[in-house]
């Protein structure tokens with residue numbers, strides 16, 4: 787029985803025709819992309835593989851889109867998603883190798899994935915450090931500004947006010963420099 791519900795059938799001379807044979811001659815089913823046979827005649831494995839590859843390509847595409855869509859702090863989140871996907875892909879790639887020989891054959895993609903992964907991890911670490919610094923500094927500046935406003939409202943002596951403001955500015959500059967040195 788070569789008939790499969792929902793699977794396309796082709797014309798007699800179609801290059802897409804399955805090479806398998808049935809009791810009544812050559813199979814009329816369409817071959818699986820990348821295989822000479824339909825799923826009934828041994829193309830099933832290839833079909834599964836195609837779907838998996840397509841799914842992984844789709845996942846990576848989604849991740850790329852997320853990175854493009856987020857230009858601010860959420861690109862850190864996108865990077866982390868990317869790391870997760872690459873980890874999963876790497877895991878799947880290694881898990882699929884059942885013999886040493888298969889592992890050797892896959893060493894190209896594996897080292898490629900590992901390389902991309904380490905790049906992404908470095909990038910994400912740098913980004914989270916950068917974001918952490920930017921946020922602390924912004925928060926500190928906002929706080930200093932509020933303090934200066936309150937002092938300005940309370941202190942009437944302009945000389946004293948100038949001195950307070952200049953001391954706060956000094957402190958902020960010093961903090962920023964110290965922060966850059968340690969970061």
Ligand SMILES: [Zn+2]
Nearest residue numbers: 804813824827
């Ligand atoms: Zn067939």
